Amino acid sequence: MASIVFDQVKKYYDGETPVVDHLDLEVRDGEFLVLVGPSGCGKSTVLRMAAGLEMVSDGEIRIGGRVVNDLPPQQRNVAMVFQNYALYPHMTVRRNLEFPLRMQKLPRREIARRVSKTAEMLGLSPVLDRRPKTLSGGQRQRVAMGRAIVRDADVFLMDEPLSNLDARLRIQIRTDIAALQARLRVTTLYVTHDQVEAMTMGQRVAVMRSGKLEQTAPPQALYERPASVFVAGFIGSPGMNILRAELASDDNGLAARINRFRLALPDDIFSRCPTLEAWIGRELLVGIRPEGISLADEHDDAGIPAAVRATESLGHETILHAAAEVTTVAFDAQTPFTAVTETPILSAVLRGHRPLRHGEPLRLSINSGNLHFFAPDGKAIGCPFHP
Ligand SMILES: Nc1ncnc2c1ncn2[C@@H]1O[C@H](COP(=O)(O)OP(=O)(O)OP(=O)(O)O)[C@@H](O)[C@H]1O
Ligand SMILES: [Mg+2]
Incomplete structure (x- = not known):
């Protein structure tokens, strides 16, 4: 050996x-x-x-x-x-x-x-x-x-x-x-x-x-x-949703602003990821695994309004692709962190069989406990465990 x-x-x-x-x-x-x-x-x-x-x-x-x-x-x-x-x-x-x-x-x-x-x-x-x-x-x-x-x-x-x-x-x-x-x-x-x-x-x-x-x-x-949006997108199926966002600190605490939505971030986020503090007020990329998105109550104001574009039912789970007012970016596999394509689509993995009609309106809720942060060039922002 x-x-x-x-x-x-x-x-x-x-x-x-x-x-x-x-x-x-x-x-x-x-x-x-x-x-x-x-x-x-x-x-x-x-x-x-x-x-x-x-x-x-x-x-x-x-x-x-x-x-x-x-x-x-x-x-x-x-x-x-x-x-x-x-x-x-x-x-x-x-x-x-x-x-x-x-x-x-x-x-x-x-x-x-x-x-x-x-x-x-x-x-x-x-x-x-x-x-x-x-x-x-x-x-x-x-x-x-x-x-x-x-x-x-x-x-x-x-x-x-x-x-x-x-x-x-x-x-x-x-x-x-x-x-x-x-x-x-x-x-x-x-x-x-x-x-x-x-x-x-x-x-x-x-x-x-x-x-x-x-x-x-x-x-x-x-x-x-x-360590990068490329790995985030390659590992996992569907790959991670990567959204354009801005990190904001206001009277209500810390948040990621995603278009017109405000996603409140957990208070302990800086202790988990100290270098993130330097990004307040700046644009970055937020990564959300499809498993971290679920259907919100239709009256839940915190939910992101969306419309069903496609579903794939695997029996034990349903993969949902929904259009929303967000900007999801994808990086080209060949060119180093350029050739970005942008879509308004969020992918979610929902448990069980969910019969959803094309175009059906719904609200999506994002689990903010498990977010990933990347610089605009696609490299992960240096959380302790990041290289
Ligand atoms: N003999 C060769 N002469 C010139 N270019 C080559 C040669 N062999 C491979 N390449 C090029 O080198 C690059 C890498 O090829 P390689 O076969 O290692 O890729 P791969 O990751 O194994 O792809 P796949 O998953 O399709 O097998 C490709 O752009 C390919 O076109
Ligand atoms: Mg090969």
Whole structure:
């Protein structure tokens, strides 16, 4: 086992625009770290550089303390699992599992021992003599995992290994992979664009955008204390509502003014977030999770008047998108904190099934105990736990 360290790593394909920029990241010994981000942000490139399939343009990659920049893939002792599995169609499952070990010229008995142990661990023993095309998608996925496991590699590198599976199987296998990794304790760097996979599988999650790391933290910390509006919008479904507001202190206490509405803030807000005080009288962005918005009594003057635009009923909860007199901003995934789009839509997650008609008027109430504050450039305002 070994740690993987990216030290100021850069990658250019064209010599000009880096697709990976100043990457500093450590996957600790035995850790399961998920690298997540939108399509094209550079995740696969990071993984392929660690595997040795792509050259590093600048900086250093160390695996188990050893600089691997110039080592060919086979000398890095890493095992990679790809999205398309890359199984040999003309070989049986047994042959597919044996293949990497034969390449290493291991003794036959050792090969047989490892293959049978791995097959047993993954429930593949009954299908060892079958060809990949006769297997289900889930079984094929397990063969691909098996081919990584037999090698006794120091680290696993996985690039979207579940994206070819249907939704139900994906849920089952993501639990299996996390359990398997916990058992084997092999340092794992796992790439996905799916925030649910990231949140459920990673011990820590690194969020990447446009070649740069936005934040690395345990899943719950990402959810509770996103370092930027980008992370706030990416983690959670629907993402956080980000509203233009002004922080005001008046006779009635402290408030966030959101258009013509006054959202009273809790008295202890400065003790929780001291640097916020410097923002009184200034424009900032207020983040509200959809779970923090509920339906207010229709006579409640504090409620924000809104009209139903769309609802999505999931049975146990209803996602409501409602138009209101607020300005919700969204940041582009590619450009650093520009290209803002503005809409008047608030998203809320309501418990249970709520049949609501399109256009139906209602009032929304915001739970002010769980707000997030961001500077206009999208970075979280330095609450104690913020970087
Ligand atoms: N061989 C290459 N030559 C030139 N540009 C490349 C090459 N490979 C990738 N890129 C570019 O580098 C950027 C990052 O690509 P990468 O495949 O790492 O993204 P990704 O985050 O894995 O995306 P996805 O979620 O779609 O797999 C993209 O803009 C891509 O077009
Ligand atoms: Mg990719």
